[in-house]
Amino acid sequence: MLIGGAFVEGVDGGVREVFDPSTGREITQIPLAGPRDVEAATVAAQEAQPGWEGLGVAGRAACFERFAELIKENRDRLAMLDAIDCGNPVKAMRIDIDLCDAYLQGWPAFARSLSGDVIPASPGNLHYTAHRPYGVVGRITAFNHPVMFAITRPLPSLITGNTLVMKPSDETSLSTLALAELFNEAFPPGVVNVVTGDGATGDAIVTHPSIKRLAFTGSVPTGLLIQRRAAESGYVKSLSLELGGKNAMVVFPDVDIDLAVEGAIFGMNLDVCQGQSCGSNSRIMVHSKIYDEFVGRMAARLDEFRVGVAYEEGTDVGPVVSKAHLKRVMGYIESGVAEGACLVRGGSRPTDLPEHGNFIEPALFADVTLDMRIGREEIFGPVMSVFRWDDYDTMIAEANGLDLGLTASVWTNDLAIAHKTADALDAGYVWINDSTRHYFGTPFGGSKNSALGREESKDELLTYLEHKVVHTRLGDPKVSLSRLLS
The missing domain is CATH 3.40.605.10 (Aldehyde Dehydrogenase; Chain A, domain 1)
Structure with missing residues (x-):
């Protein structure tokens, strides 16, 4: 020391x-x-x-x-x-x-x-x-x-x-x-x-x-x-x-789906810290008009990520930090399946990597609701939950329905709707058609139990x-x- x-x-x-x-x-x-x-x-x-x-x-x-x-x-x-x-x-x-x-x-x-x-x-x-x-x-x-x-x-x-x-x-x-x-x-x-x-x-x-x-x-x-x-x-x-976050990414039906999918994956910080980030957009709220297509394209994109040993140059997603944290994240994946969410892909341990490594294939869940643990609790790992929405007011209420409010993001080509939604979301830092990036000089911090003060x-x-x-x-x-x- x-x-x-x-x-x-x-x-x-x-x-x-x-x-x-x-x-x-x-x-x-x-x-x-x-x-x-x-x-x-x-x-x-x-x-x-x-x-x-x-x-x-x-x-x-x-x-x-x-x-x-x-x-x-x-x-x-x-x-x-x-x-x-x-x-x-x-x-x-x-x-x-x-x-x-x-x-x-x-x-x-x-x-x-x-x-x-x-x-x-x-x-x-x-x-x-x-x-x-x-x-x-x-x-x-x-x-x-x-x-x-x-x-x-x-x-x-x-x-x-x-x-x-x-x-x-x-x-x-x-x-x-x-x-x-x-x-x-x-x-x-x-x-x-x-x-x-x-x-x-x-x-x-x-x-x-x-x-x-x-x-x-x-x-x-x-x-x-x-x-x-x-x-x-x-x-x-x-x-x-x-502190923590269970951050909402709100996707409207007018977006370029591929760009929004890239934003969702980038915003999860999968290839930086395996989703172990308080700012990750782990609640992806997609309008029903594009929901199925969005989930399908996201699953296909996640299949391209290579899980591997952290110090190898070709690795995209490394192991989670510890055995205890691996057990915690796997417990959430098991609860998601048990509570009725659809595990679209991932969520298991790769078999071709060191036996005692803390590896998890990034998990994508569909049909998630707020009453599920994976829908309301911070997992701090490579687990993404996709919600379906139709009614705007109900979606805003669900996005704000937790005691966390660190970040959020809004994806739409309609600037009026974007700013209306950004204003309605109870979070300290909101991106429009972007996610997870920090810009030095802009105050970063959250509301409710997510933060005290700005950085x-x-x-x-x-x-x-x-x-x-x-x-x-x-x-x-x-x-x-x-x-x-x-």
Whole structure:
């Protein structure tokens, strides 16, 4: 782990085994950080923070530039580590790393544009606003885009002068530990600290009295637990949460069916992270006029995807992250069949791949309804559910009928209908004739249980700064002028 500029083992010596999801073989071990490790990381971050803030935006941006250079130099190594550790196809992980460049350049530009306000609240006085960093930020990242999240998610907290204690998912820590070497070369010691471990490690971060700002990407149950534990710590903390989704893709009968099918598959992130994405459009709601043709073409298109070992160049869909997650996803597929959905294709384990790998042929279900588990619960895997609709109002009610509201997409050639539907969908981020793409600078986040706060935009940058107002009593300018000239 990286603590205070040094690479260290855990104080208590605990470790967690790391398994290759493509083969099931143990490949290494990572430290299990305990409270004493989190304390050491937090103290290191506290000690480094004044100097880091003192560099100003220009000094911090120079570290970002060096970090970006190091990432490019290590691109293939980092991508391969994610393929080995996480199961995502190596070619997709290279693209993940390339996408980080917009964030590495964009955050310093946003930070340079920050300004305060002068407020005309009263005559004879000067009122203005200023910003200060929180100090130490705790960041816990998810397993599905390990290196991308480890690169991009800390950036807004760092450019604003905060220091960091970061914990990757215990399922996928290897690329973050490798990235720690690059953080250590580009940033002053103690600015970025990386600890690895399980839920107990995360809890030590969440409840630490000196970590007042927390950010988490992951599941809804864990997000709710973090809110509760932060409140129980006895300290007021600022939180941002990017959680789950069961996202609706609404398809109208006027679309080009092939384009919509491509959009549905692309939006599932099958060839990036096996559908293990909170933004995946796993509920595909297709009008009955084109329903059968849509399902048929989608099944044929999915047949072209090659499931395989993640670090082989020809692989389109890798294994899911772990044995436990494989069991969970297969349980959903079994429940879909049991509850009456039509399994059109996929849903089984390929027989020509390593016996102990966590492989699933992408599953396509038709005739799904909202009362089925696969229709209402986030699966976080390569399972697509197609709903049939005729009545517009009923379709909108079903699209909004869950306690999740991260993303949605609308597919139609009628611009008026597109915007009417986008406005009606209760989701934080809606695409029209597109899906799953993120555009840096646009606030990403959800409604209901899907999110708290927004990311990837100036909105997020401001959440890593505490706002203060400075008041100056100027006095009577007539009296001051008289004294000055007398």
